[in-house]
Amino acid sequence: MKQRDRLCEQFTRKAEAVSAVVATVNSQDQALDYLLTLCDAKEACRIQVSGCELPLSEGAGALCETKREKIIAAPGLEPALKDTLAKRCAEQHFFFLDREMREHGAGVDIGFTFAQAGIAETGTLVIDSSNEDLRLATMLSEYHVCVLPKSQVVADSYDIEGQLSRQMQQPGNYTAFITGASRTADIERVLALGVHGPLELHILLLED
Amino acid sequence: MQDAKDLKEYRGQCQQALDNEFLRQTLDKFAVAYRAGRDKAFEGMDLEKLIREVAASKEFDPSSLRKLFFEFKAKAEADGVHVHWAKDADEANRIICQIADDSGSTKVIKAKSMTAEETLLNHALEDAGIEVTETDLGEWIIQLRHEGPSHMVMPAIHLSRFQVEELFTDVTGKQQSPDIEQLVKVARRELRQKFLEADIGVTGANFAVAETGTIGLVTNEGNARLASTLPRVHVALIGLDKLLPTLHDALRILKVLPRNATGQLITSYVTWISGANTCPVNPDGKKEIHFVFLDNGRTELAADPLFSKVLSCVRCGACANVCPVYRMVGGHKMGHIYIGAIGLILTYFFHGTDKAKNLAHNCINCEACRDICAAGIDLPRMIKEVQVRIMDELGHPAPAVLMSKVLKNRKLFHRLLRTAKWAQKPVTAKDGFLRHLPMIFFKEHDFKALPAIAAKPFRDLWPEIAPQVPEPRLRVALFSGCVQDFVYPEQMQAAVELFAANQVAMSFPMGQNCCGLPVQMMGEKEASLSITRENIKAFSGEECDYIVTLCASCASHLKHSYPKLLAEYPEMDEEVRRFSAKVIDFSSFVHDVLKVEPEQFESRGESVTYHAPCHLCRGLDVHEAPRKLMEISGLEYRPSAEEEVCCGFGGTYSAKFPELSKELLNNKLANAEASGASTLLTDCPGCIMQIRGGFKAKGSKVQVNHMAEALAGNLKKKQ
Numbered sequence: 001m002k003q004r005d006r007l008c009e010q011f012t013r014k015a016e017a018v019s020a021v022v023a024t025v026n027s028q029d030q031a032l033d034y035l036l037t038l039c040d041a042k043e044a045c046r047i048q049v050s051g052c053e054l055p056l057s058e059g060a061g062a063l064c065e066t067k068r069e070k071i072i073a074a075p076g077l078e079p080a081l082k083d084t085l086a087k088r089c090a091e092q093h094f095f096f097l098d099r100e101m102r103e104h105g106a107g108v109d110i111g112f113t114f115a116q117a118g119i120a121e122t123g124t125l126v127i128d129s130s131n132e133d134l135r136l137a138t139m140l141s142e143y144h145v146c147v148l149p150k151s152q153v154v155a156d157s158y159d160i161e162g163q164l165s166r167q168m169q170q171p172g173n174y175t176a177f178i179t180g181a182s183r184t185a186d187i188e189r190v191l192a193l194g195v196h197g198p199l200e201l202h203i204l205l206l207e208d
Numbered sequence: 209m210q211d212a213k214d215l216k217e218y219r220g221q222c223q224q225a226l227d228n229e230f231l232r233q234t235l236d237k238f239a240v241a242y243r244a245g246r247d248k249a250f251e252g253m254d255l256e257k258l259i260r261e262v263a264a265s266k267e268f269d270p271s272s273l274r275k276l277f278f279e280f281k282a283k284a285e286a287d288g289v290h291v292h293w294a295k296d297a298d299e300a301n302r303i304i305c306q307i308a309d310d311s312g313s314t315k316v317i318k319a320k321s322m323t324a325e326e327t328l329l330n331h332a333l334e335d336a337g338i339e340v341t342e343t344d345l346g347e348w349i350i351q352l353r354h355e356g357p358s359h360m361v362m363p364a365i366h367l368s369r370f371q372v373e374e375l376f377t378d379v380t381g382k383q384q385s386p387d388i389e390q391l392v393k394v395a396r397r398e399l400r401q402k403f404l405e406a407d408i409g410v411t412g413a414n415f416a417v418a419e420t421g422t423i424g425l426v427t428n429e430g431n432a433r434l435a436s437t438l439p440r441v442h443v444a445l446i447g448l449d450k451l452l453p454t455l456h457d458a459l460r461i462l463k464v465l466p467r468n469a470t471g472q473l474i475t476s477y478v479t480w481i482s483g484a485n486t487c488p489v490n491p492d493g494k495k496e497i498h499f500v501f502l503d504n505g506r507t508e509l510a511a512d513p514l515f516s517k518v519l520s521c522v523r524c525g526a527c528a529n530v531c532p533v534y535r536m537v538g539g540h541k542m543g544h545i546y547i548g549a550i551g552l553i554l555t556y557f558f559h560g561t562d563k564a565k566n567l568a569h570n571c572i573n574c575e576a577c578r579d580i581c582a583a584g585i586d587l588p589r590m591i592k593e594v595q596v597r598i599m600d601e602l603g604h605p606a607p608a609v610l611m612s613k614v615l616k617n618r619k620l621f622h623r624l625l626r627t628a629k630w631a632q633k634p635v636t637a638k639d640g641f642l643r644h645l646p647m648i649f650f651k652e653h654d655f656k657a658l659p660a661i662a663a664k665p666f667r668d669l670w671p672e673i674a675p676q677v678p679e680p681r682l683r684v685a686l687f688s689g690c691v692q693d694f695v696y697p698e699q700m701q702a703a704v705e706l707f708a709a710n711q712v713a714m715s716f717p718m719g720q721n722c723c724g725l726p727v728q729m730m731g732e733k734e735a736s737l738s739i740t741r742e743n744i745k746a747f748s749g750e751e752c753d754y755i756v757t758l759c760a761s762c763a764s765h766l767k768h769s770y771p772k773l774l775a776e777y778p779e780m781d782e783e784v785r786r787f788s789a790k791v792i793d794f795s796s797f798v799h800d801v802l803k804v805e806p807e808q809f810e811s812r813g814e815s816v817t818y819h820a821p822c823h824l825c826r827g828l829d830v831h832e833a834p835r836k837l838m839e840i841s842g843l844e845y846r847p848s849a850e851e852e853v854c855c856g857f858g859g860t861y862s863a864k865f866p867e868l869s870k871e872l873l874n875n876k877l878a879n880a881e882a883s884g885a886s887t888l889l890t891d892c893p894g895c896i897m898q899i900r901g902g903f904k905a906k907g908s909k910v911q912v913n914h915m916a917e918a919l920a921g922n923l924k925k926k927q
Contacts, residue, residue: 063397105438172484174480174482184346184429196399
């Protein structure tokens with residue numbers, strides 16, 4: 001097995017161990033197919049976001065009411081890819097969003113991003129989230145779908161130390177390591193996913 | 209929180225915690241699950257190397273702390289962040305209230321920060337008329353209940369789903385279900401609203417990387433990300449000890465912190481914030497960021513040769529996870545704000561003698577915390593030192609003073625023990641246990657039967673039994689320790705029989721005294737030092753290859769503590785090193801040195817289980833030798849659960865905290881009985897006293913013996 005395949009295999013194993021869904025795609029178009037199929041097929045794209053069906057206080061309930069559409073948020077895409085996705089969303093009647101994420105505090109259905117690197121040791125995505133809209137897309141979404149180019153998978157966090165250090169010296173940098181879905185075990189040590197962030201993390205390993 | 213006025217009241221509070229059935233079950237389950245999860249998480253890694261490197265990267269002195277701070281400050285300020293230094297908790301709170309005032313803020317949301325707990329920031333903000341909402345699920349729950357955290361990583365571990373259901377019903381005004389997943393979702397929605405309304409997000413930081421001016425946040429829920437993104441102002445309150453020179457140092461700690469905390473390879477989120485990031489709702493489009501560094505005694509700690517190591521703590525909470533006392537009473541009793549072993553130490557330094565005076569004594573010295581610490585901190589030694597400082601401040605209690613006086617004078621001590629033998633005569637039963645406890649013992653000790661002083665101590669038997677070994681392969685000097693000398697001389701006799709059969713020549717230096725651990729444990733440093741010198745002197749004339757002791761606690765103390773105790777006396781250096789190098793525990797000596805063979809023994813079909821004394825398995829890192837010896841000597845070894853967990857004896861601990869000692873013992877007895885073995889073996893007379901007494905009081909048939917007795921018992925008799 002080639003080094004790269006070994007790393008991708010290890011990355012997949014570790015990410016799946018923390019409940020991430022990992023799939024391989026051959027092109028960006030295939031990634032969009034995955035994204036739209038997921039949105040279509042899964043109940044994530046019901047209009048109401050998770051928790052809104054439960055007994056909530058008046059204020060929290062009112063916030064739920066502000067979400068009236070199925071939303072895919074994908075800030076920070078390259079222009080061509082953005083245009084394609086926006087067009088395909090329109091065809092399927094999903095609201096496409098790439099800015100003003102703050103207006104959607106109630107939640108969006110899917111956040112779609114690209115990772116700069118993957119760390120095989122822990123199944124971790126490294127995402128430069130300095131763009132606030134992009135950052136919020138990874139936080140306020142019910143599902144987070146992230147594309148990770150296979151060539152960017154490294155063995156260990158030390159392997160991207162130089163890259164990270166350079167990134168951190170850019171003005172106003174906010175870098176995220178994301179491993180699996182948002183989780184808590186604060187009540188009786190029982191694992192529950194999706195406490196504040198996404199309920200599901202989907203990683204699309206892109207052949208490149 | 210510590211509010212007991214004296215030890216008696218504190219013991220009462222601990223008893224209440226012991227009676228909390230839910231807490232006990234939760235912490236029991238956690239203690240077992242944690243071990244398994246952690247082992248798996250570190251699989252294939254060189255953990256010892258990692259811990260050494262983490263410790264080295266966090267070695268501070270006052271000037272290095274300052275240097276790192278100014279390096280960090282210059283970097284962060286160049287990128288639009290405001291960096292503050294707060295000398296104490298009040299100043300940190302004042303700075304943050306001022307930030308709120310200057311930015312016209314009325315609502316604050318918080319991500320979990322032990323440092324903010326340390327300064328009681330919420331109280332200060334609320335006093336300033338600001339609404340504060342915790343957003344970590346566990347922290348939110350305890351905030352709503354007006355409680356402090358009971359674990360550094362899992363602050364609400366003491367609560368049940370039903371208590372949370374009730375609480376959330378109150379908060380939402382709607383009836384909730386006890387379904388955990390639903391409760392989590394309700395919190396998600398309720399807190400989402402708070403995030404959107406807040407002006408300021410307050411977080412802590414796990415790392416402050418000086419070379420890039422970056423802070424790192426290690427979280428699972430994702431609330432620290434929202435708290436540092438949605439509000440227009442971000443304030444991070446950071447202990448000075450979180451400063452690190454390089455990103456590499458932070459990445460290294462990241463390898464050990466989540467694994468050691470919860471057995472996770474990494475947390476769901478690690479957030480690196482460097483400089484003022486974009487924030488469209490502010491007029492300049494930039495986030496207003498303040499990093500407030502808290503000193504609060506850290507610089508002073510950094511100047512202390514012993515306690516500066518405390519600053520290498522990465523706050524993983526593992527020292528609570530493995531603490532047998534924490535497991536019994538939970539973090540509200542085994543801590544003030546900081547919890548577990550590190551909590552006992554930090555409470556003294558950050559929150560003062562009054563909060564620490566009772567708490568600091570609640571350490572059984574089993575060393576489980578030192579063994580697990582991500583930064584290799586010698587926590588038991590520091591706790592001991594804190595006890596000494598507290599006693600120096602508040603006065604030494606009468607029993608400690610008396611004990612130190614007696615032990616410093618070996619002849620007086622031994623005369624007292626001989627006298628006690630006569631005094632107890634009317635109350636001694638035929639089986640060697642005391643029928644009724646003499647007045648000197650408290651009524652809380654009725655959970656175990658106490659042994660009587662032996663008719664003839666080992667030192668008096670020695671001249672009669674000392675064997676002649678014509679052509680010895682080795683010479684050893686025996687160190688009996690008080691218990692085997694005066695209570696269980698038969699254990700020494702068994703060892704002598706075994707050694708003689710293996711051509712070992714023996715001597716017993718009569719000038720030997722108690723090893724000194726009991727007075728050291730009681731914080732009587734001067735007596736401890738005097739005994740140390742006395743014992744070294746007693747053995748100085750001996751021509752021997754080894755100094756063998758059957759007591760794991762004595763062995764560990766003689767071997768590891770003596771050189772530390774005498775560190776300030778360079779003229780003793782050579783002698784103490786020679787002495788300590790020769791000290792070896794019984795099982796290691798028999799297994800590793802004598803290398804006994806199965807041919808020497810005959811099986812009597814006895815089934816045995818094992819209790820690993822704390823000072824053997826952790827104090828001396830001996831694990832295999834006794835278990836191999838059981839096999840070699842023809843015993844059927846049946847492992848029991850948690851063999852390496854403390855039996856609850858802990859020397860003087862069982863006198864200070866009898867209720868806790870009893871519960872630890874009960875676990876030990878239950879695990880040993882469940883193994884189905886007819887005999888429990890161990891390598892420490894103190895553990896034997898505790899466990900044998902426990903079985904006796906319970907009316908159990910399980911026998912408790914020293915390893916030496918079992919081996920000597922199975923020796924083939926000479927034809």
